[in-house]
Each structure stands twice: as structure tokens, then as C-alpha cells.
Amino acid sequence: MTDPLLSIRDLWIEGRQGRDWQPIVKGIDLDLHRGEVLGLIGESGAGKSTLGLAAMGYTRDGTRIAGGDIRFDGQDLLGLSARRRRALRGKRIAYVAQSAAANFNPAHRLIDQYAEAPVAIHHLMKRPEALREAQALYETLRLPNPQEIGFRYPHEVSGGQLQRAMTAMAMACKPDLIIFDEPTTALDVTTQIEVLSAIKGAVREVGTAAIYITHDLAVVAQMADRIKILLRGEEVEEQETSAMLSAPQEDYSRSLWAVRSHAAPARPAPPAEAVPVLRVRDVGAEYTRGTPVLQEVGFDIHAGRTLAVVGESGSGKSTLARVITGLLPPSDGAIELDGAPLPPQLAGRSKDQLRQVQMIYQSADTALNPKQTIREIIGRPIRFYRGLRGAALEDRIRELLTAIELDPDTFIDRRPGALSGGQKQRIGIARALAAEPRVILCDEVTSALDQIVAEGILTLLRRLQEEHDLAYIFITHDLATVRAIADDVVVMQEGRVVEQAPRDAMFAPPHHPYTEQLLGSVPEMDPDWLDRTVAQRAKA
Amino acid sequence: MRMHPLLTMTLQRLGFGLLTLFAITLLIFFAIELLPGDLAQEVLGQSATPETVAAFRERLGLDQPPVQRYLAWLGGIAQGDLGTSLANGREIAGLLGARLGNTLFLAAYAAAIAVPLALVLGLLAALYRGSWFDRTVNVATLSSISFPEYFVAYILMLLLSVKWGLFPSIADIGPDAGLGTMLYRTFLPALTLVLVVTAHMMRMTRAAIINLLAQPYIEMARLKGASPMRVILRHALPNALAPIINVVALNLAYLVTGVVIVEVVFVYPGLGQLMVDSVTTRDIPLVQACCLVFAGIYILLNLCADLLAIATNPRLMSRR
Known part of the structure; x- marks a missing residue:
């Protein structure tokens, strides 16, 4: 067998924590041959991205390579001068990042950023040739208007298109190796499937080797020939994809598989005469007059039940949340709490009405004030709604922290910066719970979290629901979450409800065509799923 | 027909600028009105009889109520008539013209040195951040900004003029001096101004660029193999232009309006010195006119900065 294209031996990478250096990647070995795709999976903090970047001889600020050996095509990457290493980057090893929107420079057109590496940095070709190749690649990646789209600025192009444009940019110098770092994590399932098949097709066509990093x-399973699982910087196991799927050896690998099959038992439907805790009646909403974002949206939700609102981005899910909370008064229809109309404006609602509808946000990072301690964050709604002070307030904060399974003594004086993503989201839950609400709106609360952490959050939410008879409105684009937690499902598309049913009925055919498309876009473990689905859709 | 967004924006900002200028005329006029003492008395001196004072007041219209005088003054300005000087009865517009030219010349001279210098130093400091070069530039510019400008002016005068005799200490420009002579004679005041304004612009350039270096697209540029210089010039600088332009404009405005002390120290016949002189002679219409010109230049430069900052941002440019 020929020498591997990339060979990593006993690689140690450390990250700075205050004054100390802590290992992030602990003695990893990795081999990759030409034309081969290696999948790297693990939860965040497992060292996947750090390892991927190290394969380019690159470390972020605050990290350093502490030991080991990285060989690319026979060259010792760590021994090269900075200039020689730069000569490899972009030309022979390229990188595709998670958030294309953040990784494109807002000041330059797509085509200029495409041409930068082959023309200005590595001098492989002249600009007209680069433009022609860009247009051909844009076409391969199935971007609309391949001739024209490159002349747009990043903000004028959608997320899924940007992600493909970035893949094209990485392929500009026909590299031997591309590092894909969670390239579809930020996308809707319906967009993801297009990007995945575009990437897979392009990689196959060019014969590039790839490292595909993801937590999904x-x-x-669709992309990789082999899969390597990482846990806290260490390798758990590495196997051919089919072997890994059918017979994972390690407990941790098996636990990753198990998470996906989770589904809550169905609850009996509420009695027909019960008054819903919240009723949304024919609601319409618009940001600018004459262009409705929501039209005739209506549903009921009963105490102790979970309603999932699903749809891709732009379907009006978050606008619906704004209408229910009163941030955006509806242009049409009404919202009822316990059978009584809820004033449309936030300012028109009484303290008690405000208390009963609370919200948990997608990004706990930005929803918690970084300057406040956990005590202040949770204490504020308790003081505001319940008027507790002093020892009673302190007791209540501790009680809530215990309820969300965080030790009060450890956490009460910390600030959000000292918490993990899952812990921050728990604080967000405690803050909503502090008001003692009847309805909680959960806006993509698990989509920024790893599967295992997200699983913990969902279990917690479900337990709290049973204890407090809470009604949840769960806004999500992740159908696995829906399966795990929802009692009823509302499917939205372009501001309208296209289907509405109990969960088990929703996941069983027949479906509305749009629901069908959504369900069909959720990747399955079967490695042939992507090719098969794309082929089916092409035929249809 | 739809107007280009930049044109709409320009008209809008121009409107706001005029509104600001109007507010400033109010401020100038009534602030000076609040000054203690009687103008006619001051101008004519202690020995003047009440009759001559009254006659003087009537001739200048000072017996009218303030609001009426303000309106008359404003009306004059709107028609381009700034009034006449109390000291010598000459048209203020004519007096201002030549002095404003001198001030603008000095400001342009200083700016031509300071702006490129500040940008280059700022870029290099960002590129070599943390190095001895970065630290030296930071310390040097900070020290120069920490000294009052008259102090810097006298130190420069002492060293470059009195001790070594390289440049004249009095920036005396005759009407017939050629460009070379003018540049030579005004070198010291220009250098003083350069030392005072460079630090601010340089530090902003450095900070604005370093601020952006944590952006994912900067990492992406590095991963494409771009050299550190290219990363800064091509990827960071275009996105840092808006804050830099704003600071440059503020400093340019300062070069025009803040030169009063430097002009006095170097006896340079500019607008600032004219203003100081007219304050001592109680030549109120002239003081008002000077204030107004300064304010106008300030507003105009900031307007230009806003528009340039917008023009460099593709996001704002393409919004319809």
C-alpha cells in the first residue's frame, strides 16, 4: 500500500486556561490516504476542530502543539517554516468552516474571495481562468445562477448557498485534502441534504481526500469511508463506516447510537371539554405592512402537554413566538389564555399574564447577561413576580437550582462565562421556571447543544413538565427532538400551518407533501440513504 | 425613479447638517449676548459721553431687541452677508477669506503628513502587535498627545529654531511667497499639529484592526495561506475603514478648528489668530463669523466621514 497522504502520530495539543496549559488533544494517531474520507465525530470540546486545524499545521490563539508528528505527503508539517506552511494552506490542504456567513469576508464579493487563493496567494492561474473555473464549480455544486452568483456579496446570498460557495472556494486550488468542519450543522434539514449531496458529488469528482468533522x-455515515470517534481529546475507536454502524465496539460509541432512538411514550389526549391553557386563533402578523409573515395560524395547547412547531428557517416559527409573548402584536386574530383574551401588546398585559407565559431561548450564550451572577439572573424574576426578598428569595433560588440539577453551593455565585453550554441552558430554564408560568415557549433550545447534552435537557424539561403541569410550545427544526418530546405537532411553511396532528399520527403516513419532504430530509444511519434519497427526488 | 441609496443618504445628512448649523447660530448669538459688559461702552472707552455711546448703539442697531438682531443677522448669513467688522468697518467676508485660506493651507499641510503617517504606523503596529516596534510607537504617540500643544510648540521652537537654526520660529508668510518657501516657513506649526493628532488616528487604526483579527473570516484568510500583511491589508483593513475614517475626520476637523493656540504661538496669520484678535477688540460680528465658519467646517468634515464610511460598506450600499 502507498504511503498515506496525511499521517499523524501521538499528537498532543494544549489549550491555555488562565496560566496553565491543559491538554485538548491527547495522543491521537490518524492516517488518511488519497481520495479517502475520514469522519471525525464527538461532542463539542472533544477536540475535533483542533485536530482538524492541526492537520493544516495551524493552531488557534491560545492553543499549541505540545508533541507528536504531523506528516503531509511526506513533509514534516511542524518542522516547516511559517512561509512553507502557508504555501501548503489553501493550495494543497483547504478548509471549509461551520458558519459560512462568518467565514466569508463581508467586504469582498464571493468570486474575489474564491480567486484569492489560486490567483493572488499561490499564483496558480490568471484571474479569468479562475473565474471560469469558479463558475464551473458553482455549477457542480448546484448553486443557482452559477455565472452570476459569484459577483454578489456574502450578505446577498443564503446560508445554504454560502456553504456551497465556501466548498467551491476550498476546491479552487484542487487541493489534495479538504477539512470539512461541521459544514452543514447550521443549516435546515432540507438545505442540508442539498449541501451534503453537492459536497459528496464534488469530492467524488475531484478525488480529494477529506476529513469530515461533525457531531451528527x-x-x-453518508460522507465517510471510515469513522473515528473522539471523547475529551482521546480516540474511542476507529472503524470502517459500515462496521462502525453495525457493530460499534465501545460503550461510548453505542451510547451515541442509543440517543437517536429515544422517544417519549405517547400521553392520552386531553378530554374534549377541557379549556386549553393557550389558544392561538387565526393569527396573522407582519413586519412591514402588506407582506404577511404569518397567516391564519391557529392551534390549542393544553396544560401538561407539549406542542412542537416545526418548519425550516423563514417559515415564521420565531415570529409566532414573538406574537405569543406580545413582542409583536398580531395584525389579525387573537390569543387566549385560559379562555380569556390576552392583550396583543406586551405593555397591555398584567403582571400575572406576563408571569404565565415565559420563554427559553436558543442561544443561552446571548440570553444570559454575562455580567450577572446566577443568583441575580434567577433572583430577578422571583423578586419581580413573587416579591420575595432576603432569605426567602435565597431559598427559592437554591430550590430552583436543585430542580434543574445544578448544585446551588457550586453555581449560585458563578457568572455565565464559567458554565458549559448545557449548564447555561439549564439556567435559562430555571429563569423561566422562576416566574412559575403555565406556558413556556422553547425556541430551538437544544439546537446549539450536542446530542448527549441535549438529551439531558429534554429529560429535565419533561420531568419539570410532569411536576408543574407545564405546557410547552417547542419551536424546532430538528425532527428527532420532536419525536423525543412532543405530544402534538404543527408543521409550518411560509407562515402558514400546513399540517397539524398528534405526534404519532404525524410520523405515520400519509403526510402533507411538505411534511413528507421535511421527514425525508432527516439523515438516516444507512450509508446509502443520501444517494438513494437524492436519486429518488431527481426522478420525482 | 428610485434614487441611489448614497444620494438619498447624502441629501438626508446634508439636511441634518444645515439643521445643526442653524442650532449653532442660535448658540453663538445668544451665548455672546450673555457676555457681561456693554459693547458700545467697551469699544468707545471710559471717556465716551452717554450721547456718543447711544449714537453708536443706534448706528449698530444695538438698541433693537436681541431676537430682532438675531433674525437680521441670520437673514444676512442666508444671503452670504456676514456683516462688517466693528474694529475697522471692513466687510467680514473679505477679512475671513484670506485668513481661512491660510488656516486651510496649514491644516492640509499637517494632514498630508499626519494621516499617512498614522495609518502606516497603525497598520504596522497591528501587524507586529506586542513587539518592541508596537510598544515604541505606542509610547511615543501617547507621550506626544499627552503634552499640551503650546508646550510641544515651544520645545520644537527651542530645538529646531533657536538651537539648531533649521526652521524659522515665526511662520511669516508674505503674499508673494512661493509654495516651497511657504512649506519651509510653516514647517514648525505643521509639525506641532502632526505630533498632536497622529496618536489618536494611529491608535484607532491599530485598535480597529486588532479588534477584527478574532473574526472567523480572518482565520479563513490565514487558512487560505495569506501572509500576515495580506491578512491585515486585504481582510481586516476594509472592514475597519468606518471607525478609522471617523477618527481621521474628527482629527481633520481639529486641525482646522483647534489651531488657535498654534497659530498664536507661531504668529501665523490664520483664522484662529483672527478670532483671538477680534475677541480682544470686542469685534463681536467677526467672532461670530469665525465661530460659524469653524462650526461649518466641523459639520462638513463629519458629514464626509459618514458618507465615506457608508460607501465602504457593501451591506449598506446595496440596501434598498
Whole structure:
């Protein structure tokens, strides 16, 4: 067998924590041959991205390579001068990042950023040739208007298109190796499937080797020849994809698989005469007059039940949340709490009405004030709604922290910066719970979290629901979450409800065509799923 | 027909600028009105009889109520008539013209040195951040900004003029001096101004660029193999232009309006010195006119900065 294209031996990478250096990647070995795709999976903090960047001889500020050996095509990457290493980057090893929107420079057109590496940095070709190749690649990646789209600025192009444009940019110098770092994690399932098949097709066509980093097993099953699982910087196991899927050896690998099959038992439907805790009646909403974002949206939700609102981005899910909370008064229809109309404006609602509808946000990072301690964050709604002070307030904060399974003594004086993503989201839950609400709006609360952490959050939410008879409105684009937690499902498309049913009925055919498309876009573990689905859709 | 967004924006900002200028005329006029003492008395001196004072007041219209005088003054300005000087009865517009030219010349001279210098130093400091070069530039510019400008002016005068005799200490420009002579004679005041304004612009350039270096697209540029210089010039600088332009404009405005002390120290016949002189002679219409010109230049430069900052941002440019 020929020498591997990339060979990593006993690689140690450290990250700075205050004054100390802590290992992030602990003695990893990795081999990759030409034309081969290796999947790297693990939860965040497992060292996947750090390892991926190290394969380019690159470390972020605050990290350093402490030991080991990285060989690319026979060259010792760590021994090269900075200039020689730069000569490899972009030309022979390229990188595709998670958030294309953040990784494109807002000041330059797509085509200029495409041409930068082959023309200005590595001098492989002249600009007209680069433009022609860009247009051909844009076409391969199935971007609309391949001739024209490159002349747009990043903000004028959608997320899924940007992600493909970035893949094209990485391929500009026909590299031997591309590092894909969670390239579809930020996308809707319906967009993801297009990007995945475009990437897969392009990689196959050019014969590039790739490292595909993700935390989504089903995605990596579509893309990779081999899968390596990382946990806290260490390798758990590495196997051929089919072997990994059918017979994972380690407990941790098996636990990753198990998470996906989770589904809550169905609850009996509420009695027909019960008054819903919240009723949304024919609601319409618009940001600018004459262009409705929501039209005739209506549903009921009963105490102790979970309603999932699903749809891709732009379907009006978050606008619906704004209408229910009163941030955006509806242009049409009404909202009822316990059978009584809820004033449309936030300012018109009484303290008690405000208390009963609370919200948990997608990004706990930005929803918690970084300057406040946990005590202040949770204490504020308790003081505001319940008027507790002093020892009673302190007791209540501690009680809530215990309820969300965080130790009060450890956490009460911390600030959000000292918490993990899952812990921050728990604080967000405690803050909503502090008001003692009847309805909680959960806006994509698990989509920024890893599967295992997200699983913990969902279990917690479900337990709290049973204890407090809470009604949840769960806004999500992730159908696995829906399966795990929802009692009823509302499917939205372009501001309208296209289907509405109990969960089990929703996941069983027949479906509305749009629901069908959504369900069909969720990657399955079967490695042939992507090719098969794309082929089916092409035929249809 | 739809107007280009930049044109709409320009008209809008121009409107706001005029509104600001109007507010400033109010401020100038009534602030000076609040000054203690009687103008006619001051101008004519202690020995003047009440009759001559009254006659003087009537001739200048000072017996009218303030609001009426303000309106008359404003009306004059709107027609381009700034009034006449109390000291010598000459048209203020004519007096201002030549002095404003001198002030603008000095400001342009200083700016031509300071702006490129500040940008280059700022870029290099960002590129070599943390190095001895970065630290030296930071310390040097900070020290120069920490000294009052008259102090810097006298130190420069002492060293470059008195001790070594390289440049004249009095920036005396005759009407017939050629460009070379003018540049030579005004070198010291220009250098003083350069030392005072460079620090601010340089530090902003450095900070604005370093601020952006944590952006994912900067990492992406590095991963494409771009050299550190290219990363800064091509990827960071275009996105840092808006804050830099704003600071440059503020400093340019300062070069025009803040030169009063430097002009006095170097006896340079500019607008600032004219203003100081007219304050001592209680030549109120002239003081008002000077204030107004300064304010106008300030507003105009900031307007230009806003528009340039917008023009460099593709996001704002393409919004319809």
C-alpha cells in the first residue's frame, strides 16, 4: 500500500486556561490516504476542530502543539517554516468552516474571495481562468445562477448557498485534502441534504481526500469511508463506516447510537371539554405592512402537554413566538389564555399574564447577561413576580437550582462565562421556571447543544413538565427532538400551518407533501440513504 | 425613479447638517449676548459721553431687541452677508477669506503628513502587535498627545529654531511667497499639529484592526495561506475603514478648528489668530463669523466621514 497522504502520530495539543496549559488533544494517531474520507465525530470540546486545524499545521490563539508528528505527503508539517506552511494552506490542504456567513469576508464579493487563493496567494492561474473555473464549480455544486452568483456579496446570498460557495472556494486550488468542519450543522434539514449531496458529488469528482468533522452520526455515515470517534481529546475507536454502524465496539460509541432512538411514550389526549391553557386563533402578523409573515395560524395547547412547531428557517416559527409573548402584536386574530383574551401588546398585559407565559431561548450564550451572577439572573424574576426578598428569595433560588440539577453551593455565585453550554441552558430554564408560568415557549433550545447534552435537557424539561403541569410550545427544526418530546405537532411553511396532528399520527403516513419532504430530509444511519434519497427526488 | 441609496443618504445628512448649523447660530448669538459688559461702552472707552455711546448703539442697531438682531443677522448669513467688522468697518467676508485660506493651507499641510503617517504606523503596529516596534510607537504617540500643544510648540521652537537654526520660529508668510518657501516657513506649526493628532488616528487604526483579527473570516484568510500583511491589508483593513475614517475626520476637523493656540504661538496669520484678535477688540460680528465658519467646517468634515464610511460598506450600499 502507498504511503498515506496525511499521517499523524501521538499528537498532543494544549489549550491555555488562565496560566496553565491543559491538554485538548491527547495522543491521537490518524492516517488518511488519497481520495479517502475520514469522519471525525464527538461532542463539542472533544477536540475535533483542533485536530482538524492541526492537520493544516495551524493552531488557534491560545492553543499549541505540545508533541507528536504531523506528516503531509511526506513533509514534516511542524518542522516547516511559517512561509512553507502557508504555501501548503489553501493550495494543497483547504478548509471549509461551520458558519459560512462568518467565514466569508463581508467586504469582498464571493468570486474575489474564491480567486484569492489560486490567483493572488499561490499564483496558480490568471484571474479569468479562475473565474471560469469558479463558475464551473458553482455549477457542480448546484448553486443557482452559477455565472452570476459569484459577483454578489456574502450578505446577498443564503446560508445554504454560502456553504456551497465556501466548498467551491476550498476546491479552487484542487487541493489534495479538504477539512470539512461541521459544514452543514447550521443549516435546515432540507438545505442540508442539498449541501451534503453537492459536497459528496464534488469530492467524488475531484478525488480529494477529506476529513469530515461533525457531531451528527447520520451525516457522517453518508460522507465517510471510515469513522473515528473522539471523547475529551482521546480516540474511542476507529472503524470502517459500515462496521462502525453495525457493530460499534465501545460503550461510548453505542451510547451515541442509543440517543437517536429515544422517544417519549405517547400521553392520552386531553378530554374534549377541557379549556386549553393557550389558544392561538387565526393569527396573522407582519413586519412591514402588506407582506404577511404569518397567516391564519391557529392551534390549542393544553396544560401538561407539549406542542412542537416545526418548519425550516423563514417559515415564521420565531415570529409566532414573538406574537405569543406580545413582542409583536398580531395584525389579525387573537390569543387566549385560559379562555380569556390576552392583550396583543406586551405593555397591555398584567403582571400575572406576563408571569404565565415565559420563554427559553436558543442561544443561552446571548440570553444570559454575562455580567450577572446566577443568583441575580434567577433572583430577578422571583423578586419581580413573587416579591420575595432576603432569605426567602435565597431559598427559592437554591430550590430552583436543585430542580434543574445544578448544585446551588457550586453555581449560585458563578457568572455565565464559567458554565458549559448545557449548564447555561439549564439556567435559562430555571429563569423561566422562576416566574412559575403555565406556558413556556422553547425556541430551538437544544439546537446549539450536542446530542448527549441535549438529551439531558429534554429529560429535565419533561420531568419539570410532569411536576408543574407545564405546557410547552417547542419551536424546532430538528425532527428527532420532536419525536423525543412532543405530544402534538404543527408543521409550518411560509407562515402558514400546513399540517397539524398528534405526534404519532404525524410520523405515520400519509403526510402533507411538505411534511413528507421535511421527514425525508432527516439523515438516516444507512450509508446509502443520501444517494438513494437524492436519486429518488431527481426522478420525482 | 428610485434614487441611489448614497444620494438619498447624502441629501438626508446634508439636511441634518444645515439643521445643526442653524442650532449653532442660535448658540453663538445668544451665548455672546450673555457676555457681561456693554459693547458700545467697551469699544468707545471710559471717556465716551452717554450721547456718543447711544449714537453708536443706534448706528449698530444695538438698541433693537436681541431676537430682532438675531433674525437680521441670520437673514444676512442666508444671503452670504456676514456683516462688517466693528474694529475697522471692513466687510467680514473679505477679512475671513484670506485668513481661512491660510488656516486651510496649514491644516492640509499637517494632514498630508499626519494621516499617512498614522495609518502606516497603525497598520504596522497591528501587524507586529506586542513587539518592541508596537510598544515604541505606542509610547511615543501617547507621550506626544499627552503634552499640551503650546508646550510641544515651544520645545520644537527651542530645538529646531533657536538651537539648531533649521526652521524659522515665526511662520511669516508674505503674499508673494512661493509654495516651497511657504512649506519651509510653516514647517514648525505643521509639525506641532502632526505630533498632536497622529496618536489618536494611529491608535484607532491599530485598535480597529486588532479588534477584527478574532473574526472567523480572518482565520479563513490565514487558512487560505495569506501572509500576515495580506491578512491585515486585504481582510481586516476594509472592514475597519468606518471607525478609522471617523477618527481621521474628527482629527481633520481639529486641525482646522483647534489651531488657535498654534497659530498664536507661531504668529501665523490664520483664522484662529483672527478670532483671538477680534475677541480682544470686542469685534463681536467677526467672532461670530469665525465661530460659524469653524462650526461649518466641523459639520462638513463629519458629514464626509459618514458618507465615506457608508460607501465602504457593501451591506449598506446595496440596501434598498
